[in-house]
Amino acid sequence: MSLIETAAAESGGSLHQRILSDISEKILSGAWAPGHRIPFEHELTAEYNCSRMTVNKALSQLAKAGLIERRRRSGSFVRRPQSQAAVLEIHDIRIEVEALGLLYRYERLARLKRRSSAEDRALLELTAAGPVLALECLHFAGQRPFAHEQRLINLTAVAEAGEEEFLEIAPGPWLIGRVPWSEAEHRIRAIAADQHIADALDIEPGAPCLVVERRTWSAEHPVTHVRFTYAAESHTLVARFKPSQG
Amino acid sequence: MSLIETAAAESGGSLHQRILSDISEKILSGAWAPGHRIPFEHELTAEYNCSRMTVNKALSQLAKAGLIERRRRSGSFVRRPQSQAAVLEIHDIRIEVEALGLLYRYERLARLKRRSSAEDRALLELTAAGPVLALECLHFAGQRPFAHEQRLINLTAVAEAGEEEFLEIAPGPWLIGRVPWSEAEHRIRAIAADQHIADALDIEPGAPCLVVERRTWSAEHPVTHVRFTYAAESHTLVARFKPSQG
DNA sequence: ATGGCTATTATGTATATACATATTGAAACG
DNA sequence: CGTTTCAATATGTATATACATAATAGCCAT
Incomplete structure (x- = not known):
């Protein structure tokens, strides 16, 4: 069966876009693991019955997005998810807590696999219905609750998350180790x-809290939406910028 | 003189990369302001003496990166900068308010020139005493107060701020127009x-507020410290990232 | 005037082709 | 046996060409 028949999802209709989203789906679903060699350009040319330039356009974009790595003479390979530098940019609660010199502890409160509701789709910016995983967790600093986490994971993009209980490991670090992210939005x-x-959080109702919501995409696919809630006294976000260019 | 001779900066040597970086340099330097129509593909084709596909590749990437906007039949236009958007969105309150479709109004509440106190020096991270300007302002959206601003300006770094009353123009835009910033820290x-x-802000005492503090440096010199306070219902910060790694 | 048709224009996508370049495996050589 | 050389291969970049599509300007007829 050719890729053409199983063809892609959404995307802007053009052939190279379809090739791109077909391949990124394979990668994000885990069907093609890191290190996997994706078909050569001339093979994809045959699969999709198109010119090499069209395939090349799709693969070049995937390389630019960081999903694959291309090597002359050898082929194109699925890359390992993002480096540590990027991990730090997305804040990790364990690291924050330990930086305060406090003992970190994690607790999973609830876990529910379900078909995405309209609200879920709005949060994830999904267009079509599909399975999602809803999680609720607590992060402790010493004895005190530090942050409350409410998370949705798009199982269409990250199928293997459906098999994970998240009793021992928090979903944030779990995802970072598996899914390369190409874009994130914070509110x-x-x-x-x-x-x-x-x-x-063991505080008074009505007390002020800081809410950080983050949506993450990987090569155009919504991956997760998470809402962290911090008691006001417990947390200040710090971000340092230099003016960016390019 | 052709662009070829003034040609580009760094970049990976290939022609479309050079076209891309030539154009993005024009945009980022401000030589081509937002709204400016950049040359048509066929003009660039002539400038660089190359095929339209090559020019198209560069322009498509610029469009994808969000630097330009392309309209059929009309041409390609410089977009309002998005890379700075995260920062500007946070700090140009007028733009925020007008984006909400509300009338913006600014009011200066207080202005005091003084020798820096110990607290001032802590906020600005100054080591030596010197003159500072302390300001308190209000930003309105429609009839309602939108944000409260409390600001310190280091007059050693920006002497001319001492002559400005800030009755008509808010200190944020005034500074942005005068002092290039090389680093900023947000809390x-x-x-x-x-x-x-x-x-x-015309709210109840005890009501939750979002506080954004920003410290800015220009070439190692502390320039300003500002604290914005927003009523909770009035504001959400939005920031979009891409991973920095290449 | 006003609504609708048509030609023009710039971009969007795709093709076939060509040559450059990096890398690898194997053959040729000392 | 180790080294050099060479050919094969996959990607990288560029060209000329073609047709599709969206937006606009101008024209025409009502």
């Missing part, structure tokens, strides 16, 4: 704690 | 409004 705001959050 | 947190902030 940051202040809220008054509702009863649920107040109970979880 | 973001949630607080409960104290009486002073509650009065200024």
Whole structure:
């Protein structure tokens, strides 16, 4: 069966876009693991019955996005997910807590696999329905709850997350070790704690909290949406910039 | 004189890369302002003496990167910078307010020139005493107060700020137009409004607020420290990242 | 005027082709 | 046996060409 028949999902209709999203789906689903050699340009040319330039355009973009690595004479290979530098850019609660000199502890409160609701699709910016994993977790600093985490994982993009219980490892580090991210969006705001959050963080209802929501994409595919809620006294976000160019 | 002779900077040697970096340099330097129509593909084809495909590859990448916007039949245009968007979005309050479709109004509450106190020096990370300008301002969206601003300007670094009253123009845009920044640090947190902030923003004392503090340096010199306070319901910070690794 | 048709224009996508370049495996040589 | 050389291979870049598509300007007829 050719790739053409199983063809892609959404994407802007053009052939090189379809090739691109076919391949990135294979990578993100885990069907093609890191290190896997993806078909040569001339093979894809045959698969899709198109010119090499068209295939090349798709593969060049994948390389630019960091999903694959291309080597002359050898072929193109699925890359290992992003480096540590990028990991630091996405803040890791364990590291924050340990930087404070406190003992870190993680607890999973709830886990539910379900078909995406309309709300789920809005949060993940998904167009089509599909399986998602909903998680609720708590992160502790010493004895005190430090952050509450509410997370959705798009199982269409990261199928193997459906098999993980997340009892021992938090979903953040788990995902970072597996899925290369190509883009992230943060939304940051202040809220008054509702009863649920107040109970979880052991604070008064109505107390101010910092909410950080993050959406992550990998090569155009929504991967996860997470909302961290911190009690006001417990946390300050720090970000240092230099003016960027290019 | 052709672009070829003034040609590009660094970049990987290939022609489309050079075209790309020539153009992005024009844009980032401000030589081509937002809205400026960049040369048509066929003009660049002539400039660089290459095929349209080569020019197209460069322009397509620029469009994908968000630096330009392409419109059929009309040409390609410089977009309002997005790479700085994360920073500007945070700090040009006028733009934020107008993006909400509301009327922006600015008001200076207080202005005081003084020798830096110990607290001032801590906020600015100054080692030696010297003159500073302390400002307190309000930004309105429509009828409602939107953000409260408390600012220190290091007059040793920006002497001419001492002559400015800041009655008509807010210190943020004034500084941006004069002082190039080389580094900035943000601290973001949630607080409960104290009486002073509650009065200024017309909210209840104890209501949650988002606080964004920003320190800016220009060539190692501390320039300014500013604290913005937003009522919780009025504001969400948005920041989009791509991983920095190549 | 006004609505609709058509020609023009710039971009969007794709093809076939060509040559350059890096890398590898194997053959040729000392 | 080790080294050099060479040919094969996959990607990298560029060309000339073609047709599709979207937006606009101008024209025409009502």
